[in-house]
Amino acid sequence: MPVLSPITGAVQFQISDLDNEVILRCENRVSDLARADIWLRDALLEIAGNPDFRNEFDQLERLGPQFVLTAKTQEYDESNIVPVGDVNIGTLDIMIWQDPGTNIVRRKLEHSHYQKADNFQPTFSLPTEWYRFGSSIGFTPIPDRNYQIQARILRMHPINDNQLNQTAILLPRDWNEILIWAAVERGFMELLEYEKATKVHMLLHGDPSHPNRLGLIEGRKKRREQEAWRTEEALRPVVRRMTWGF
Secondary structure, three states: OOEEOOOOOOEEEEOHHHHHHHHHHOOOOHHHHHHHHHHHHHHHHHHHOOHHHOOOOHHHEEEOOOEEOOOOOOEEEHHHOOOOOOOEEEEEEEEEEOOOOOOOOEEEOEEOOHHHHHOOOOOEEOOOEEEEEOOEEEEEOEEOOOOEEEEEEEEOOOOOOOOHHHOEEOOOHHHHHHHHHHHHHHHHHHOOOHHHHHHHHHHHHOOOOOOOOOOOOOOOOOHHHHHHHHHHOOOOOOOOOOOOOO
16 A cells, blocks of 8 residues: 655555556456556656656656765766666766865766767866766866766666565656556557557557647646746736727
């Protein structure tokens, strides 16, 4: 059953809380209850890892550990900036403190590319850019001092592989309906019921023949949009008449 999150105090669901609803909507195939956990896991990983929703799931955003760069060393293993036990599916930002020793003034590093870094003769200074190469994170210019950095990352949704149905769902509660239907779509595909799977897909993503009918996913209003709508609301101009009666 749902429990209260010790971090946010909000109701937190587990995969087991959605199992029965998935089976019911998948023509009540009780014999496939164990498979429902797999369908929900795959749906959860797909939705949480979809780059289109990167700005949606702030529940998966984390601060990495503070890490001190070594002077005159350009590249570092990514594990130094990712929290232990997490998988980084997208580095959102890397911050650097400009004042080693006191570490009060910080700013954002610009995202660059290793090919750009390779084009220039190495120089030693305060880094202004970071880049990725494989599992390494590099900085240009090469740091001339032991600067402190910290990353903001988007982590992969954690899965309890030992007890799959006990996996805590970190997404907001109003995504449960979408997760259930996404799992049902997978169920119908596994059962070779492709026509039914197609109908569920249109329910989730919209019908291409009716572009004005948004699917369940697109029709949701994201939390950041809800927080910012007042600053983005256009003002309606009011034009007063210059003549009487017209």
